[in-house]
Amino acid sequence: MIRIINKIKNISVILGLTYFFSFTLSGCDSELNTESETSLSAGEIFQTQTRIEGLVNGMYKALKGASMFGGRIHLYLDVRGEDFINVTGNSYTAYESWTNSYTSGSNDINNTWQQAYAAINNANIIIDGLAKSTGVISDEVKTQYVAEAKFVRALSYYTLVTIYARPYTENDGASKGLPLRLQAETTSANNDLARSTVKEVYKQILEDLDFAETNLPDSYSSSALNTTRAHKSTAIALKTRVYLNKGDFQNVIAEAKKIVPQTDAPFSATTGVKHALQSDITTLFGSNFLTTESILSMPSTASDSYSGQSAIAYVYYSNKEYYLNPSGILGSSLWGTNDARRNLIELKSGKYYLKKYTKVSPYIDYIPVIRYSEILLNYAEAALRTNNNALAIKLLEAVHHRSDAGFVFPASSENTSTALLETIRQERRIELLGEGFRSNDLLRDLLTIPAKGSSSLQAAQVLPSAENYIFPLPDSETNTNKAL
Template sequence: MKYRKHIYTFLLPLVAVVSSCNKSLLDTTPEASLSSSSIFSTAKRIEGLVNGMYGDLKAANLYGGRYLLFQDVRGEEFLNITASLYTGYETWGNSNTSGSNDVNYVWTAAYAVVNDANILISGLNGVSGVITDSLKKQYVAEARFARALSYFSLITLYSKPYNADAGASRGLPLRLQAELSSGNNDLAASSVAAIYQQIITDLDSAEAGLPQVYSSDLLNTTRAHKSTAIALKTRVYLNKGDYDKTIAEAVKLVPQTSAPFKTTTGVQHALQSSIATLFSSNYVTTESIFSMPMTSSSSLSGQSAIGYIYYINKEYYLNAAGIFGDSQWGSTDARRDFLSLSGSKYYLKKYAKSSPYVDYIPVIRYAEVLLNYAEAAAKKGSLTLAQNLLKAVHSRSDASYTFTDAQIGTADALVSTILKERRIELLGEGFRSNDLLRNLQTIPAKGDASLQSAAVSSSASNYIFPLPSGELTTNTLLHD
């Protein structure tokens, strides 16, 4: 099938290149066709393969926006208006089948990046003298980061949460070999635990091989560096419920126990004074640890653009029964400015620019790291530290708000409040569904007079995405 074949063949006819090392590796232009024997023959072609890998991360069905959209609308924060199969309606209703576009396209996009990474790792291991050893080490580390991010994206949608059975469930095909044809499609699924172990192994290796800092704020935001790998590890370990290791990684980026919090090595990550800056005037601040850049010449359009879906075409509006109506999100909170009233409905305008849709898409922010740290610290009984981290995020947007003892006085209450804060701070950035699933919580029912979606319990088959029909057709060893 076409989308399956793409995984193995897209790198051969097209390689992306940049004209300067100071440009983002996602700002790409095509070069002539290259044979498999020559793609590692020059430094420019190798750089082009790295660019192509980052470019595939920015695909519409992955971190260009749809992966974030799907993770959010599966939860209860948004109500659907259009019932369009092209913009996530089946995912919103948790009614996907193996043949659904959402199911097949995210899988294909993520495995494309996996294969990009595998080709780079394999090819670079066989290269000598074309690029420096230090650059080779960096490129391999970038590939391992991209592979880890892609596998984490897949495991959180298509497999049972790690916490359901300590990772014993069916995971995913663990593809670690470069594939240039469809000859090795058959591969059984590894366990959830095995996938997580590979993700962590890749991120540890990435951290060791990535640079501390690049030469510009743009590159520090759009290319993986040491902090990028560390930040993703806080997310992965939190997903596993390994709070000790979540804390150990978070401390690398958040060495203080009280505000102001700031990274002291490499890129100096810190919260910005205004969250609005991140989504309007400066996409490359030190809060943006990793983002997908969009430019007038390299952006998504129409139904492929997350800004079009949420704000321009207004296909999802805020659910009053979700975090939108919660008192923790007060009327004076600056994050309310990300909402736009049209008629009687409020819409999300974090991605507010119209065509060309040049809003950068955030993948990892420092605010998330603080909240990951806060949740893990609360789970381990470090309540004062967790409270300080929570307050730093909340007070940035609503300095007048005071948390009550009922909200933060006990570990359980504090964790619940931190989870609410995630729903406010990270709304529209692709976290809600996974936060429900990693805590084995029911996906709440939602709807209005026109469209409804039933609740989904953690034991229901549609708690996760089904395996895609395209994979089942070409991989005879894959099964539930």
């Protein structure tokens, strides 16, 4: 087994051949042998192609950790908002996130931080090790792997900075952000690291994504790899999200145009992976995880999936610990009865439950990270905010009419910029429900997190000025990083 022990924050990051997706770097459909033969030093890991491939697979595996894009980060961020009502009060299934009552010792807070920094350190180890490695893999492949590592690092830092730091739009990123770890850590020697500003973290994220866009492949040899590994359009798509969160709408447009070059529907990418909306959204959640709408997803198999409370399908569907708030997006007049997205919810005992993740144990749903419909909505909002309402409406209607072709938007929902912005916000809540967007969509516009609840469980509103508007720094960091 290949091991690099990372003592940062009292966790051990295990990299290598024990961590493989079903779709490996070689594109094989079966998992590689995961039997461990020996323990290797950091220097030895970069001496063979197979070991390097193992590290790259291990980096993606870390990104797919249960508390990251294995699904629970989606859960944490969505239930902070007003669209879900908690049933059980179970602290192990995001109840503290639902009530916005977490502490620095909360499992949600510590597990997400640790998992994200594990992915970051895995990426840093690859970047550092490949810089020193010569003659083992070609320069072209080496550059690609570094680009993948920088994409993973960027996605991980973006995830952290948007929930553990104040919104960029509050003061142009002047608030304290995160410890910006950019070197490989294999000992505890560099535990103490002060927080960079939010602006500095965003700068690093965008630098990494620019490098990734330049050096990632246009596409891979199979739809499986195009869905589960970063390619050029994956970096571009994530940049639209980052710039939107930053409030930099001109750059949202500049990036979106690369993969949405049309000004009229149908919209689709014309270079690299030909991303486009699928005719039926329900296809993406169960019958075909590998469509061109899925820009990046985290795969699961019977031998590589999460179980019980770690699985998002268990929380939302099998155990039904959250139902849709009748006063939330479920009650929106924009979500008509003929809308195909209503096939992704289920009525049981008078309550509606999310049905995007429905595999029973083993929970082998693919977890969506970036979809093409999000990019169209990012573009729509940026177009609106730069006074191109006509294009914004076309992009908005392309997403909505995919699922409800006969729907006619009320004139009041589009006839002013203010009304159109609210319509786009509601469309995001319908289209991206359960995919981890609600918290960031509230915070980036400095909106109050609304109150919600039932007769038995209540969660108070959270004002933008409140301490619990963002996650606290976790004990696992503050106990070991004295520079904080």
